[in-house]
Amino acid sequence: MNDRRSFRLLWNDQNLERLASLRGESTFETKIHLRNVTRALVPNKLVRLDRLSKLQVTSSGMEGAFAFVKLDNGRVFYSHPSSPLRLQQYWVIQDKISPAIRPAAFGAVMDVADRYLNINLSDIDGLTGGTIIEAGAYIGHKAMRYADAIGPEGHVIAVEIDESNFRIMQRNIEVNGLHNRITAIHAGLWSSPGRFESIANSYQRHTLAQIDKLNRSITRMVDCTTIDSIIEEHALAHVDYINVQVNGAELELLKGCEQHIDRIRQFGINSLYSINGEPVQPLIIEWLEERGFSVNFKNQNQKRIVAVAAAV
Numbered sequence: 413m414n415d416r417r418s419f420r421l422l423w424n425d426q427n428l429e430r431l432a433s434l435r436g437e438s439t440f441e442t443k444i445h446l447r448n449v450t451r452a453l454v455p456n457k458l459v460r461l462d463r464l465s466k467l468q469v470t471s472s473g474m475e476g477a478f479a480f481v482k483l484d485n486g487r488v489f490y491s492h493p494s495s496p497l498r499l500q501q502y503w504v505i506q507d508k509i510s511p512a513i514r515p516a517a518f519g520a521v522m523d524v525a526d527r528y529l530n531i532n533l534s535d536i537d538g539l540t541g542g543t544i545i546e547a548g549a550y551i552g553h554k555a556m557r558y559a560d561a562i563g564p565e566g567h568v569i570a571v572e573i574d575e576s577n578f579r580i581m582q583r584n585i586e587v588n589g590l591h592n593r594i595t596a597i598h599a600g601l602w603s604s605p606g607r608f609e610s611i612a613n614s615y616q617r618h619t620l621a622q623i624d625k626l627n628r629s630i631t632r633m634v635d636c637t638t639i640d641s642i643i644e645e646h647a648l649a650h651v652d653y654i655n656v657q658v659n660g661a662e663l664e665l666l667k668g669c670e671q672h673i674d675r676i677r678q679f680g681i682n683s684l685y686s687i688n689g690e691p692v693q694p695l696i697i698e699w700l701e702e703r704g705f706s707v708n709f710k711n712q713n714q715k716r717i718v719a720v721a722a723a724v
Contacts, residue, residue: 459501459522461508466529469510472517478580479520481513489528490583491520491551492576498522527553533561535653535680535710535718541565542652545642547601547665548572552581552594554655559593567593569642573600573610573618573634595646600636601658603667610634621692623660623685638668643675650675660685662696673703679719680710693717 432442468484478490494502498519506515513521531554536544540563546555549570558568572578578598585594600620602608612618612630619626620636643651654676658665662681669676679700683693697707697717705719 459505461505463525463530464509464521467510467521467525469512469521471512472521473514474516478583479517481517481520481524483524487528487556488584488587489520489524489553489556490580490587491517491523491553492580493517494519523551523553528557531557532710533557535655535678536561539566539652543648543650544568545639545651545654546570547639547654548657548659549577549581549596550657551577552584552596555581555594556584556588556590558655559590564593567595569595569597569646571597571599571601571637571642573598573620574612597637597642598635600634600661601665601668602636602638602661603664605637605641606635607633608636617659619659619661619685621658621660621664621685621687623687623692624689639665639676640668640671643672648675650677653678653680655679656681660687660692663692663699666696666699674721677721679705679717681717681719682715683717684715 428439428442432439435442435445437445470482470484472479472481474480474493475490477493479493481489481491483489493516499515501522502513502515502518506513527550536542536558539561542562543566544558544562546558546568549555549572552570552572555568555570559566562568570581572581575598578596581596585591585596600608600610600618602620608620610618610620610632611622611626612632613626617626620634639651639654642648654669656662656665656679662683681696683691683696685692693715700707700719704722706722707717707719710716710718
């Protein structure tokens with residue numbers, strides 16, 4: 413029985429009697445059953461409506477295998493279809509959000525809210541015309557936000573390890589006319605170029621590191637590059653900002669910056685993980701400070717750090 417029909421049956425006496433008869437029990441027992449079903453439909457993680465308050469969605473839905481969202485600013489965003497959790501979240505709040513937001517695209521809407529509209533741009537204040545590397549770009553929504561923020565004279569290099577995410581990112585770049593402002597690279601980022609094993613348990617959670625508490629549900633060999641190689645191949649005199657979200661491989665990524673570390677002005681790094689019981693973050697901070705970067709925590713839970721080169 414689907415969730416919407418369960419709610420209707422709960423308040424319709426005739427249907428309630430029919431369902432009780434079908435189940436071979438009293439209407440009281442059926443009410444108890446439906447109450448439990450209703451509770452089970454409420455997801456463990458709920459969506460705060462204020463996360464969607466800035467969204468002006470004109471249309472959404474499915475286009476082939478991709479979910480899409482169109483905003484009133486003209487931007488179009490492609491993403492994976494809604495996960496079971498996102499569908500649960502949608503039905504809990506669907507009467508409170510725009511009818512333009514469709515169930516299959518609700519996950520895409522949340523991606524846009526979290527990775528485009530609601531991201532903190534304070535790290536890149538004053539970087540109009542600058543160069544940004546997005547290390548772990550997922551499907552490109554944040555890279556699009558960076559491109560919009562730094563203007564047509566700036567450039568974003570977006571690196572993504574997962575092939576399906578990379579294809580969606582390419583579509584986002586093409587449809588929005590950003591191919592001259594965002595360069596997409598399909599690769600992992602490591603301390604040296606080569607082919608290494610990638611571990612993943614979802615579209616968003618890929619890693620080259622042997623982090624703790626990761627279900628090894630999917631493993632594959634992937635091509636990897638380094639930040640040094642990217643700087644050389646694109647002839648970058650400097651990189652204004654590198655945003656790092658590589659799920660535990662942060663220290664190895666930094667080692668791949670060693671040759672041209674003097675060209676990098678600032679890092680923003682999410683550091684949430686541990687390896688063999690040892691948190692990675694203290695090692696990241698030590699590495700950066702040894703090379704003259706000043707390091708500060710960006711959020712209250714101290715999982716994101718910002719490191720600024722001494723010369724900046």
